[in-house]
Amino acid sequence: TQLLEQSPQFLSIQEGENLTVYCNSSSVFSSLQWYRQEPGEGPVLLVTVVTGGEVKKLKRLTFQFGDARKDSSLHITAAQPGDTGLYLCAANTGGFKTIFGAGTRLFVKA
Amino acid sequence: NAGVTQTPKFQVLKTGQSMTLQCAQDMNHNSMYWYRQDPGMGLRLIYYSASEGTTDKGEVPNGYNVSRLNKREFSLRLESAAPSQTSVYFCASSSQGTSKNIQYFGAGTRLSVL
Numbered sequence: 001t002q003l004l005e006q007s008p009q010f011l012s013i014q015e016g017e018n019l020t021v022y023c024n025s026s027s028v029f030s031s032l033q034w035y036r037q038e039p040g041e042g043p044v045l046l047v048t049v050v051t052g053g054e055v056k057k058l059k060r061l062t063f064q065f066g067d068a069r070k071d072s073s074l075h076i077t078a079a080q081p082g083d084t085g086l087y088l089c090a091a092n093t094g095g096f097k098t099i100f101g102a103g104t105r106l107f108v109k110a
Numbered sequence: 111n112a113g114v115t116q117t118p119k120f121q122v123l124k125t126g127q128s129m130t131l132q133c134a135q136d137m138n139h140n141s142m143y144w145y146r147q148d149p150g151m152g153l154r155l156i157y158y159s160a161s162e163g164t165t166d167k168g169e170v171p172n173g174y175n176v177s178r179l180n181k182r183e184f185s186l187r188l189e190s191a192a193p194s195q196t197s198v199y200f201c202a203s204s205s206q207g208t209s210k211n212i213q214y215f216g217a218g219t220r221l222s223v224l
Binding site: 009048088095098101102 | 141150152154215218
């Protein structure tokens, strides 16, 4: 069974702090995606990483795909209250099937 | 810009009752999906429809049936609801498969089975 393990499960920080969340697996994936989900809403795609070692930046968010394509990290610089939400990593397991991690719930205090 | 629309937003059922969750997308996508989200478990795929006229089982199909009514609509039916089906249900769509195509999600249906 392919699994995506995310850590930490919960993170509460002050505005302006930096943070990193992780997504790990024992399986190799062709691509990995990060989503953000706000309360009462569905997940919204932030980024897809495809190449081992790839780094993508989205404003203050930096996404990295591990060299072996088994893991990924999301780093947020100078977090803001608007970054609060549930961050999910996801990976395609073939064709039309995607698995999701359980998520990291981030709370940024003003 | 409606995207993916799910109805109802909330539902409470008694054990054994049946209901159908509705989903419609206006992006002319070929593929549609139903997921459930439970605390601490992430989203799990129930069923998907690769294209109009086809449906396939996902990771957790037991207790559910689906219908791809047309290209826009994909419904999920619970024939005899059980407390274990208490969850938040999300419908999603993508232009093709999920490997490189973005999945767009609806806002979810929050279902409680008593």
